[in-house]
Amino acid sequence: KNASTSLYGNIVALDESPLQQGLLYVGTDDGLIQVTENDGANWRKISSIPGIPELAYVSHVEASEHDPNTVYATFSNHKMADFKPYVMRSTDRGATWTPITEGLPENSPCWVIKEDDEKQGLLFLGAEFGMYFSTNNGGKWTRLKGGLPTIAVRDISLQRRENDIVLGTFGRGIYILDDYSPLRNLTDDALNSEAHIFPVKDALMYIERTDRHIGAQGGSFFTSDNPPYGAVFTYYIKDSHKSLADLRRKAEKKARKDGGEIDYPDMEELRAEHDEDEPFLLFTVTSESGEVVRRLTAPVKKGVHRIAWDLRYPDLSPLASEKHLTRSGLHVLPGTYNVSLAKFDEGEWTQLAGPQGFTVKPLDNTTLPSTNRKAMVAFQKKAAQLQRSIEAASKTVDETAERLKKIGYTLRMTPEADSTLLATHTELTDRLTALRRELRGDDVASKHNANQKPSIANRVGLMMYQMTATTSDPTAEHQEAYNIASKAMIEFSEKLRALIEGELEPLERQLDEIDAPWTPGRLPDWRPR
Incomplete structure (x- = not known):
């Protein structure tokens, strides 16, 4: 006796029409479909369906979301070593049936069928080796992959609010396809065009939490990835x-x-x-x-x-x-x-x-929502531009320091370099170090854990970090930090520009005059002598 095999005579599928009260369909494990149109007072037995083997397992029945007379059913005859797909549609409450298996593989038993509640004719089918969909009432099935492995799909639930498809599989967990609504717009015109953008679902704006606080749970803690945040373009x-x-x-x-000659491509x-x-x-x-x-x-x-x-x-x-x-x-x-x-x-x-x-x-579920979101975004954009200038200046300082470092090596090895050039190089290096500390803070003070005034980059960096993770209005402290840093940045930029354009570049031209080896930032200028 196989304990896992159900006894014949069990009801294994049940569905009620969403359009007509009292209209119910049941399927059994021995190939019967029973129909009642009066809440079970009377039942009509369907014991023979052309094309369906006797005693085939009725794996699912689905009353139509759009037509009270239409019903779908899937059958599995795998117990008899028959692995063909059996999917049927009736438009007269089970009196007659039509097979709808075009596009399905020959060796794929079918387990569940669902109909979209919005678009008539859009069907989803769970089979032994994956999932399929049809946009024409089952006239043609197409494999729906999207990262789904080759696996038996035993159950399908359509989440109506978010338009998600939830799949229950045999031994491999649950899979979710987020927002299947583009399939409702999968028309021949769209498929024949060079490219097409499907309607875009409304996007909810909020601050996404990325940490999961796994702690010491180790391998016992598991969550799937969240859907992509923001507006998703299909x-x-x-x-x-x-x-x-x-x-x-x-x-x-x-x-x-074709047996022809193959030409080797020329250079x-x-x-x-x-x-x-x-x-x-x-x-x-x-x-x-x-x-x-x-x-x-x-x-x-x-x-x-x-x-x-x-x-x-x-x-x-x-x-x-x-x-x-x-x-x-x-x-x-x-x-x-x-x-x-x-x-x-x-x-x-x-x-x-x-x-x-x-x-x-x-999403508007914040404790301190912005009172003027337009003004908040305008300030954030202004602050982001200031941060852009600060980070560009920081990169420029580092690149300039590298140029001066290479110039220092070059001056030591060039016979024609006199003490004046070496002194100029030392002065520029010291001034650039002072500018770097003005922009990013005193590295020596930080190394010795000493107090120091906030640098330009520190003020703006902290402000931007705080504003990136909130939808509240900028504080008075943010406004003050911006004003102080903006004023300081104007003065800093002038000093940095004067050092590079007014003194470093003339020094580099002097290196060319004494035939010093090339250093970064100098454009070679060859003229035969």
Whole structure:
């Protein structure tokens, strides 16, 4: 006796029509579907459905969300070593049935079927090796992957408020597809276009918490990743980019198949392949007034993809590497925005899709909400520009220090360098050190844990750190810190510019005059003598 096998005669599927009270469907483990239209007072037995093997397990019944006469059912005959998909639709409450299995693999038993509550004809199917969807009442099924492994999907729940699909799998946990609403707009026109941006769900603005406080729980603590924060753009690209090398290899493969000659590319063709720039997609987010607030990039790959904007302006810090292209600054204002899609290829922009409008809404659950959000964002943008200038000045100080360091080495080894040049170098180095301490603080005092006045960078850095993690108005202390730092930065910039342009660059020209070895910052100027 197999203890895990149910006894025949059990009801294993049940559903009630959401459109007509008293209309219920049940399915059993021995292939029967029973229908009642009066709350169970009378039942009508369906014992034979053309195309369905006798005693096949009724894995699910689903009353239509849109038509009281339509019902869907899935069957599994795996107990009889039959692994074919059995999915049926009836439009007369079970009197007659039509198979809807086009596009399903031949060896995939089906376990559950669900119908979207908004768009008629949009169906979801859980099968032994994955999940499928159909936009035409089951006329054609398409595999829905999105990171879902090859696994048995035994149950599906459609979360109506957020439009999420929740999947229950056999032994592999729960999977969630966030916001499946783009599937409601998956039309032939969209799929035949070069690119398409689907309607964008309203984006909630708040300060995202990133720490989970795992503590000492170790491996017993597990949470899945949260959905991407911000506005999520779902888009479709008809074709992937084919590089010159891809096209050449494709032509070579065809020639090899057809028995033709394969031409080896000449050096100009190889050079063109080597120098070819990779095209990319550019998403441009604009405000209602047309101001560009953010740009996002993505590779040109066919299919349906997603990219998220975190509702923030770009980071204004100096760009250290390509990774910093995705760094973000402060939050934008709530309101209406648009996103458009373009492609950059061979030095030209091509507009592909959009603009698609969407709304950014504040969550408004803060203890101290801003009384004037527009003024708050305006101050934050002004402060971010000040921080941009400070960080640029800090980088300039470091690069200038490196130039002076190399100049010092060069002067020591150049026979024509006199004591005047060495003295000038020492004076500039000392003045630059004083400027660095004015901008970033006294490193010697910090090393000895001594008190010191806040530096320009310290004032603004602390202010920006505090404003990045709040949606409250800037405090009076923030306003004062900005005013002090802004005034000090004006004076500092003038002194730094005078040192570099007025004294360092003339010193570098003198190095050229005495044929000193090259140092960073000097442009070689060759003239035969």
